[in-house]
Amino acid sequence: MKVSNKILSGLIVAALCVPGTVSAATYRSDSDTSLGLLDYLENEHRAARDKQKVTPEETQLLKDTAEMAKHLRYPVDPTKAAPVAFEGDDLTWNQATGDFEAKGKVKITQLDNHRFTGEDVDGNTITQRIHIPGKGHMMQLTPGQTKVLLDGYETNYNYKDRTGTMERAKGQVADSYMSGKRFEFYPDKIIIYDGTKTKCSAQHPDYNLYAQKIEIYPNDKMVMHHVKFLLKGNVIMTKSKYEVDLTKDQNPTDWLPRVGYDKTNGVWVEQSYHTPVAPHVDANLNLMYTTKKSWRNDVNMGWSNRTVYTRVVYGYFDDNDDNWLKKEPSLLWGHNRRIGHTPFHYGINGEYGRWYQNGIRSNHNRYTFGISRDAITFAGWRLHLSSSYEVTKESYDDSTVRGFNYDAVLIKDFDDRWSGYAAYRYQKNNTQNSLFDFDNDSFSRKIETGFSYRLDDKNRIAFGAKYNVEGSDWDKLDYYWFHDMHCSQLILHYEGRDNTWKVKWHFLPF
Structure with missing residues (x-):
């Protein structure tokens, strides 16, 4: 559901967000006890765990290349190919022409953490190309390049130019599971034709993105052309172009519907649409239907x-109070x-705008000057630490x-x-002195505290509380259970x- 954000809390949340972490919109509590601050930390942990996941074959490749480095000198000239080692049950090499054939369990390993494996491989050591006519496997763990673990057919690769192709391939590219009719590899990019992308690791993902062409530029961006979002194989929506800045945190799960229940709204379904209009300009549509309040769109x-x-x-x-x-x-x-x-x-x-609530319409004018550290x-x-001076005027x-607002928040992993x-917070605006109760408590001084604990890879519990300093009682006690299922997440929240x-x-994010 749509949740408003207080300005000072937003300043602190912005300070927690750094490039490369997962957006808190991915795994988010909707408590107004500041528990969302820990969602950011949990998402950082998730991203770190994903990066640290190393398969046995990845470990073996890194071990093999480390052993190669003891005996081979990496070229000083970066335009030259990294040294290559060939292994196979049956190797034949023509020293004059450079042609070679390898049969059996064949491994071709480059010192820059690059490896191809296959049953039958041929190529040429002079032109520095390899060819796997049948099924082949590719691993690319080269620093600064996109991580690639692919199985495909008809593989061609020039390890001097670092260019190649693989047909009908499927596997992991960066942090996504991808497939494509054809993969093309270049020093500065990867191009996939008739490709799919998802973060759902299931054999048959519940959802994925399909694109006629996908361009991946390491540490820069991913551009998808003629995109379809597929849910259980059905086309839910299409886009002519979808671009993701890989240096920032972008989460396209808003393409997917969200479903929930609460006492105020009943059962609700929400769907969001995001459209770039021009450079730095975007438009968004949020559709929401509730059984108790009908449509709630924006x-x-x-x-x-x-x-x-x-x-x-x-x-x-x-x-957050509905x-x-x-x-x-x-x-x-x-x-x-x-x-x-x-x-x-x-x-x-x-x-500045026209606000309407409970039969009251007012020209609402609010402006704030804030400082944070x-x-x-x-x-x-x-x-x-942060502070601001806020002025709110109502025409009604x-x-x-x-008045001034103050925030002091302590966070620890x-x-x-x-x-x-x-956290200790003081907010001048409250329901006693404001025309609207939207995003306001009935008191100004408050203490907030809470914790988050990950039980295992699929379950996390969290607790958030808010204490009314003026009334000397607990205003909020929020309990959460986050449970990751097949390719989605269930959140139970008890107030x-x-x-x-x-x-x-x-x-879950895709």
Whole structure:
């Protein structure tokens, strides 16, 4: 479901996000106890575990090339091919022509962590090419290149030029499971024709992306042309072009439907669509149907670069307490950047629009100036500090709320299973002095704390709590169980204070 984000919490969350980690939208709690901060840490752990997964054959290749390095000198000239070792049950080589044939269990290993295996292999050592006419296996663990573990047919490769082809191939490319009618390998890219991509490791994935042509540029981007999203083999939607920046964290699971249940909305189904319009410009449509509140859709379009953004939104939005509000429409804008070479960041953010809730319509005008600091680390803890001055005006009752907000958050990874946090927050706006209850508590001073624990590869539990300092009682006690299934995830959420359950089901990232 759509969840709003408080500005100061957003500043801290942004500080936690670094390129290469998985988006927290992938595995996300919807508690307003700041438990989402630990979702980011869990996603970092997942990404690290994925990178550390090494198969026995990968270990053997690295061991073999390390042994080769003891006896062979890697060329100083990077334009030259890495030294190659040939192994086979029956090897024949013509020294004059360079032609060779190898039969049986054949291995061709390059010192740069490249290996081809097959039953029958031929080629030429002068032109530095190999040919596997039948089924072949390719491993590419070369530093700086895309990781490749493929099985295919009719393999041709020139290990001097680092170019080649493989037909009807299937396996792992980078962090995805991919297949294609034809793979083409170049020093700076991989091209796949009639290819599929998924992160579902099942033999028959529940979902994947199909594209007529896929281009993968290592540590840069992946471009897919004439794309179809397939769910159980059925075409759900199509795109003429889909591009992923591999240096950033992008998660296309919003293409997939999400299903859930909670007391306020009943059973709900949500589907999102994202469309690039122009450089730095995108449009988004979120469709949501609930059995208790009917349709709750929203649409938005915006422009952004590294430091500035502006976005127009229209439709229904809910917060973590299931308070719905309609924006008819609203303009969001902001400018956020680091202050010189200091550890400090500043942000100027605002919103102006027409808000509607519970029969009340008001021109809502909010603007905020905030300052945050890079994390202060000590003894494994990370301390995040931020403050802002916020002004909110409403036309309905001609009211104005202004004042400072403060955040101090401690976060720690105890190990790759345990993580915890504690936070003190002061937010001037609350339901007592604001026209709308959207994204507001009934008190200003609060303490938040919680933990996350991964039971095993498929199960994680988490707990988040919020304490009302002014009322001296616990306002929120949220319990979560995240369970990874075949290619999807089930999230059970029990709200201890309200004694209610929420259930959410969504696909894992692909």
